[in-house]
Amino acid sequence: MSGTRTARSFVSAQQVAELAGVSRSAVSRTFTDGASVSETTRQKVMKAADSLGYHVNHLARSLINEDSGIVCIIGAEINTPYQARMLDALTRRLQAISRVGMVINTAGDSSSVELALRQTLNYRAGATIVLSGAPPANLIKTCVASGQKVILINRDDHLDGPKNITLDNTAAAREAFLMLQRAGCERLAVVSSLAGTPSLVARTKGFQAAAAEAGLKVTVTATGPTSYASGFEAGRVLLSGSDRPQAAFCVTDLLACGFMDAARFEFGLSVPQEICVIGFDDIEQAGWASYNLTTFKQPIDQIADHIMRLLAEPGDSASDDGTACFQAVPVWRRSVRPR
Amino acid sequence: MSGTRTARSFVSAQQVAELAGVSRSAVSRTFTDGASVSETTRQKVMKAADSLGYHVNHLARSLINEDSGIVCIIGAEINTPYQARMLDALTRRLQAISRVGMVINTAGDSSSVELALRQTLNYRAGATIVLSGAPPANLIKTCVASGQKVILINRDDHLDGPKNITLDNTAAAREAFLMLQRAGCERLAVVSSLAGTPSLVARTKGFQAAAAEAGLKVTVTATGPTSYASGFEAGRVLLSGSDRPQAAFCVTDLLACGFMDAARFEFGLSVPQEICVIGFDDIEQAGWASYNLTTFKQPIDQIADHIMRLLAEPGDSASDDGTACFQAVPVWRRSVRPR
DNA sequence: CGGTGCGTTGCAACCCCGTGCAACGTTCCG
DNA sequence: CGGAACGTTGCACGGGGTTGCAACGCACCG
Numbered sequence: 083m084s085g086t087r088t089a090r091s092f093v094s095a096q097q098v099a100e101l102a103g104v105s106r107s108a109v110s111r112t113f114t115d116g117a118s119v120s121e122t123t124r125q126k127v128m129k130a131a132d133s134l135g136y137h138v139n140h141l142a143r144s145l146i147n148e149d150s151g152i153v154c155i156i157g158a159e160i161n162t163p164y165q166a167r168m169l170d171a172l173t174r175r176l177q178a179i180s181r182v183g184m185v186i187n188t189a190g191d192s193s194s195v196e197l198a199l200r201q202t203l204n205y206r207a208g209a210t211i212v213l214s215g216a217p218p219a220n221l222i223k224t225c226v227a228s229g230q231k232v233i234l235i236n237r238d239d240h241l242d243g244p245k246n247i248t249l250d251n252t253a254a255a256r257e258a259f260l261m262l263q264r265a266g267c268e269r270l271a272v273v274s275s276l277a278g279t280p281s282l283v284a285r286t287k288g289f290q291a292a293a294a295e296a297g298l299k300v301t302v303t304a305t306g307p308t309s310y311a312s313g314f315e316a317g318r319v320l321l322s323g324s325d326r327p328q329a330a331f332c333v334t335d336l337l338a339c340g341f342m343d344a345a346r347f348e349f350g351l352s353v354p355q356e357i358c359v360i361g362f363d364d365i366e367q368a369g370w371a372s373y374n375l376t377t378f379k380q381p382i383d384q385i386a387d388h389i390m391r392l393l394a395e396p397g398d399s400a401s402d403d404g405t406a407c408f409q410a411v412p413v414w415r416r417s418v419r420p421r
Numbered sequence: 422m423s424g425t426r427t428a429r430s431f432v433s434a435q436q437v438a439e440l441a442g443v444s445r446s447a448v449s450r451t452f453t454d455g456a457s458v459s460e461t462t463r464q465k466v467m468k469a470a471d472s473l474g475y476h477v478n479h480l481a482r483s484l485i486n487e488d489s490g491i492v493c494i495i496g497a498e499i500n501t502p503y504q505a506r507m508l509d510a511l512t513r514r515l516q517a518i519s520r521v522g523m524v525i526n527t528a529g530d531s532s533s534v535e536l537a538l539r540q541t542l543n544y545r546a547g548a549t550i551v552l553s554g555a556p557p558a559n560l561i562k563t564c565v566a567s568g569q570k571v572i573l574i575n576r577d578d579h580l581d582g583p584k585n586i587t588l589d590n591t592a593a594a595r596e597a598f599l600m601l602q603r604a605g606c607e608r609l610a611v612v613s614s615l616a617g618t619p620s621l622v623a624r625t626k627g628f629q630a631a632a633a634e635a636g637l638k639v640t641v642t643a644t645g646p647t648s649y650a651s652g653f654e655a656g657r658v659l660l661s662g663s664d665r666p667q668a669a670f671c672v673t674d675l676l677a678c679g680f681m682d683a684a685r686f687e688f689g690l691s692v693p694q695e696i697c698v699i700g701f702d703d704i705e706q707a708g709w710a711s712y713n714l715t716t717f718k719q720p721i722d723q724i725a726d727h728i729m730r731l732l733a734e735p736g737d738s739a740s741d742d743g744t745a746c747f748q749a750v751p752v753w754r755r756s757v758r759p760r
Numbered sequence: 761c762g763g764t765g766c767g768t769t770g771c772a773a774c775c776c777c778g779t780g781c782a783a784c785g786t787t788c789c790g
Numbered sequence: 791c792g793g794a795a796c797g798t799t800g801c802a803c804g805g806g807g808t809t810g811c812a813a814c815g816c817a818c819c820g
Binding site for chain 3: 435446482484
């Protein structure tokens with residue numbers, strides 16, 4: 083409204099102050115919660131700010147309080163259903179507490195996790211959430227030393243600075259074994275990938291251990307990345323032999339979907355009559371009629387809530403050792419025989 | 422390595438300078454590309470910086486050049502396969518050109534799009550990409566006036582400031598009709614949602630128009646959000662009648678998957694023998710063996726590349742009118758009868 | 761009427777960094 | 791050996807915002 087403004091740059095508090103006929107401090111205080119400004123000047127300032135299109139520069143503001151309000155979220159494979167859902171849950175909540183998420187996609191390259199962590203420092207992020215990837219320990223230490231909150235999800239290396247969030251993978255895997263055992267399955271398989279992340283390994287090991295205790299042997303496959311295609315491939319390999327497994331525990335729903343499709347379309351097997359399948363994560367597709375996959379639900383909302391609680395805490399409260407462990411709950415559908 | 426540092430705050434260039442025994446400018450120049458520093462001081466500075474854990478404050482840096490290097494990405498429904506893939510493509514590329522993406526989840530609430538756009542200004546983002554939602558025109562104007570690049574995807578309101586990226590939905594919809602016509606289908610349906618976004622509407626209208634020209638009538642359904650469940654529900658309704666459609670054009674793959682499952686599992690129909698289905702987007706699940714969905718592929722990589730090109734351009738080049746239109750290409754799988 | 765207390769306001773310093781400018785040291789050449 | 795040319799370095803300022811401090815105006819009270 084203020085005539086032609088061809089400057090093509092951001093409006094500063096100075097300009098607003100001049101237009102409103104007050105000092106720059108007054109403008110600042112108008113936009114600072116709890117500062118002392120009279121109602122009349124506040125009005126003047128707001129009017130001037132509106133007409134110029136002024137917005138507080140959070141960057142300059144954070145020069146002082148050393149926290150930009152930015153929360154870094156580091157992940158590879160953002161387009162995976164599970165991570166996408168986590169991202170959705172996190173960004174939605176951040177928006178609600180008027181903070182903001184910076185998403186850094188490390189694209190699987192391990193060295194770029196380091197780069198990502200550097201960005202976190204460059205932008206004075208108040209917190210960093212690592213969804214996947216193995217960040218170098220020394221950089222994490224720098225983050226913590228700088229007063230950042232570092233939150234690691236599903237990593238097993240328990241450093242003391244960062245907060246860890248884990249899932250009780252072992253318990254879930256044992257439960258999975260019991261479910262298959264009760265269904266009367268004896269020849270068992272685990273379908274995993276070559277990713278080798280701590281949680282995937284824990285699920286595999288947990289299942290193996292439970293089976294071993296029961297005196298049953300387990301065939302373990304690991305192919306490619308953690309994807310539908312890998313599950314399909316695993317199915318092709320596992321099911322071609324003469325005495326094929328009667329049940330498969332797939333460490334991820336994506337793998338499970340691929341495995342199921344291989345079983346049905348490559349070998350004409352019916353699920354769960356001829357082969358039982360259990361997945362992990364409870365991604366949306368697991369509930370689709372074509373799959374109806376019995377699986378374990380990660381409590382994403384609980385985890386996200388917990389993270390928000392961590393962010394709200396005062397910075398120096400190392401109340402506990404910083405580790406929170408959540409339970410994955412079984413979701414019964416139709417890919418395992420009942421009883 | 423530098424003894425105990427209990428300060429718990431970020432390291433400044435000043436501290437590095439003192440430790441290295443040089444001036445603060447020297448430190449600054451060491452971390453600025455193309456600045457003149459001798460090799461010896463650079464070494465000294467780097468060593469000091471390393472031992473203190475120093476990282477340049479991008480925020481302070483951006484006070485000067487008025488661009489924080491942050492690119493805002495605004496979207497609702499991040500966990501949708503299509504948007505997740507777009508997000509992945511974008512963040513990956515941003516990382517490669519050492520910029521960074523700030524993801525703002527507007528969570529469907531229309532007023533929060535405004536909030537999101539405000540954040541964009543607060544953080545002096547160099548560019549804003551709007552994946553979904555209808556941003557208020559006046560705020561967009563402020564963004565553009567502030568020198569930001571605003572990129573709107575799949576919106577049809579063509580303001581002059583922002584760059585628009587669209588898909589030729591009409592052409593694709595016509596092509597979809599032809600594919601079904603050639604397959605010998607006469608009773609046709611369109612499955613859409615209540616979201617009412619421009620692209621969904623365009624697909625529906627385009628299909629209807631093409632059918633009308635050929636003298637065929639089309640039943641149009643629109644239920645709920647753009648999801649699997651809505652597609653399923655649509656199927657349940659459409660297929661229960663006596664003369665059910667022989668083919669359905671679902672304006673989204675998610676809808677298509679739901680529709681297919683309803684057809685198969687609720688009514689025992691086989692695809693494509695008894696009913697043909699075409700989707701849109703080519704999400705990953707469309708390629709899964711359970712669906713084998715014939716669909717239209719959105720050229721996400723091309724679009725992402727194009728956006729990067731827009732970001733690389735000098736700010737004031739309004740070379741063209743700012744609209745780029747991409748073609749969706751048909752992907753033949755097994756959900757439509759050949760010939 | 762003077763003093764006190766309170767709310768508001770402006771000044772100036774500071775947050776961290778980049779950069780023009782001038783001074784400095786060095787090398788090289790005439 | 792003197793001077794020019796050049797690369798390096800430090801100083802000081804600016805960028806936008808916050809904040810302690812002091813000054814100011816005002817109402818209230820004794």
